Amino acid sequence: MTVRVRIAPSPTGNLHIGTARTAVFNWLFARNQGGKFILRIEDTDLERSRPEYTENIKSGLLWLGLNWDEGPFFQTQRLDLYRQGIQTLLDKGFAYRCYCTSTELEQMREEQKAKNQAPRYDNRHRHLTEAECQAFEEEGRKPVIRFIIDDEREIVWNDLVRGQVVWKGSDLGGDMVIARIPQQEGETFGQPLYNLAVVIDDLEMKITQVIRGEDHIANTAKQILLYEAFGGAVPEFAHTPLILNQEGRKLSKRDGVTSIDDFRKMGFLPEALANYMTLLGWTPPDSTREIFTLTEAAKEFSLERVNKAGAKFDWDKLDWINSQYLHQVPASQLVDLAFPYWQDVGYVVNLESDRPWLEKLATLIGPSLTRLTDAVQESRLLFGETVTYSEEAIAQLKQDGVKEIMPSILDSLANYDQLTEDGAKEIIKQVTKSFKVKKGLIMRSLRAGLMGELHGPDLVQSWLLLHQKGWDKLRLQDALSKI
Numbered sequence: 001m002t003v004r005v006r007i008a009p010s011p012t013g014n015l016h017i018g019t020a021r022t023a024v025f026n027w028l029f030a031r032n033q034g035g036k037f038i039l040r041i042e043d044t045d046l047e048r049s050r051p052e053y054t055e056n057i058k059s060g061l062l063w064l065g066l067n068w069d070e071g072p073f074f075q076t077q078r079l080d081l082y083r084q085g086i087q088t089l090l091d092k093g094f095a096y097r098c099y100c101t102s103t104e105l106e107q108m109r110e111e112q113k114a115k116n117q118a119p120r121y122d123n124r125h126r127h128l129t130e131a132e133c134q135a136f137e138e139e140g141r142k143p144v145i146r147f148i149i150d151d152e153r154e155i156v157w158n159d160l161v162r163g164q165v166v167w168k169g170s171d172l173g174g175d176m177v178i179a180r181i182p183q184q185e186g187e188t189f190g191q192p193l194y195n196l197a198v199v200i201d202d203l204e205m206k207i208t209q210v211i212r213g214e215d216h217i218a219n220t221a222k223q224i225l226l227y228e229a230f231g232g233a234v235p236e237f238a239h240t241p242l243i244l245n246q247e248g249r250k251l252s253k254r255d256g257v258t259s260i261d262d263f264r265k266m267g268f269l270p271e272a273l274a275n276y277m278t279l280l281g282w283t284p285p286d287s288t289r290e291i292f293t294l295t296e297a298a299k300e301f302s303l304e305r306v307n308k309a310g311a312k313f314d315w316d317k318l319d320w321i322n323s324q325y326l327h328q329v330p331a332s333q334l335v336d337l338a339f340p341y342w343q344d345v346g347y348v349v350n351l352e353s354d355r356p357w358l359e360k361l362a363t364l365i366g367p368s369l370t371r372l373t374d375a376v377q378e379s380r381l382l383f384g385e386t387v388t389y390s391e392e393a394i395a396q397l398k399q400d401g402v403k404e405i406m407p408s409i410l411d412s413l414a415n416y417d418q419l420t421e422d423g424a425k426e427i428i429k430q431v432t433k434s435f436k437v438k439k440g441l442i443m444r445s446l447r448a449g450l451m452g453e454l455h456g457p458d459l460v461q462s463w464l465l466l467h468q469k470g471w472d473k474l475r476l477q478d479a480l481s482k483i
């Protein structure tokens with residue numbers, strides 16, 4: 001049987017890290033098994049679903065390299081299918097109309113609370129007669145459709161991650177609502193709810209394995225009962241561990257990031273983030289191996305090696321993986337990747353005419369980048385004519401002799417139209433010799449004068465970059481005026 005798995009996000013927000021990680025596991029499993037990976041958009045929550053979130057989810061998945069083979073399918077375009085399903089369940093006597101009002105349900109909950117019982121629907125409308133239904137209709141009550149859950153049932157499945165899972169029917173909260181009758185006149189069963197739509201879709205799409213977060217375990221128990229009611233084949237289930245923050249709680253907005261866009265803006269590469277996500281809950285057969293592409297991971301992926309315990313989000317590891325990828329990126333490509341970040345902070349740079357200069361800059365700063373955003377900090381002293389001098393730099397410029405050394409460097413520079421690495425080194429050597437000072441003094445003073453700071457990327461290379469822009473002389477003259 002061909003493996004068919006799916007990712008089924010609800011477009012009620014941007015692509016979330018949890019959904020993306022579930023997508024990674026589904027994709028890896030599908031590719032490992034030579035199966036299909038399907039994208040289904042679960043947009044039945046009309047109030048909260050937005051087309052821009054669907055776009056964000058699609059572009060986020062593609063950005064990560066998670067291409068799908070079928071879809072996207074939209075649940076809102078499949079309502080007839082769900083309505084047929086509801087009718088089937090009503091006809092077979094597996095579902096019924098419940099006319100309880102919200103006040104009655106509230107009162108039920110209060111009474112249960114007073115008796116220290118878990119809140120549940122007490123199935124009171126399970127056996128209404130036609131006449132009773134009629135009477136409620138005449139009162140103007142709108143029913144919901146409930147699916148019968150047998151309290152005595154024990155639901156058992158062999159989870160591909162967690163092993164045998166046993167769930168009691170009595171722990172599922174009573175007969176569950178599977179559809180609401182909407183307010184519009186003429187509609188029959190209106191809005192199908194999550195569990196019903198998922199089961200109908202997974203059956204119709206011939207899904208063989210449902211791989212999703214462990215927060216869906218109780219839903220799985222309910223869904224198995226629905227599969228049985230429809231007489232359909234129950235897929236296998238794999239519940240993946242939650243992503244936790246450093247405190248061991250579910251990673252949330254409070255941790256600063258949740259959406260894939262956030263990670264992109266923070267300067268992570270898609271390959272690195274996808275690589276990191278494969279390790280969030282999965283251990284490769286060679287557990288020391290940490291760097292691999294999705295395609296490489298797919299060759300080795302199996303659900304048996306997905307851990308049961310929650311996966312702690314480790315920023316240091318993500319940073320390390322990102323730096324490994326960044327350091328492999330050729331300078332020409334790094335320029336394109338860093339460009340939006342330079343633009344964002346307002347550096348004046350033209351991607352076409354400045355390209356050779358930008359590639360040299362990328363070569364200079366590339367090895368020190370952990371995230372793409374670091375390209376801003378690492379190159380900030382190389383953009384623009386003037387700099388602001390740190391106190392340290394001013395103190396350096398005020399050291400004995402610097403006032404005389406600077407004009408001498410400027411004089412030597414006048415001999416060069418195009419300063420080269422050898423030329424810059426020669427100037428440093430000559431000045432060191434003629435002033436009989438230590439090379440360190442020249443280097444520190446040059447750095448202070450050119451960069452306004454005493455720390456930064458390689459001095460000679462930085463000088464050459466400034467020279468190509470015609471900024472080195474301006475800066476050294478400016479420095480001289482500060483002494």
Ligand code: GLU
Pocket residue numbers: 007008009010042198211212216
């Ligand atoms: N729409 C559900 C969610 O976003 C899908 C869960 C499932 O995979 O069945 O959580």
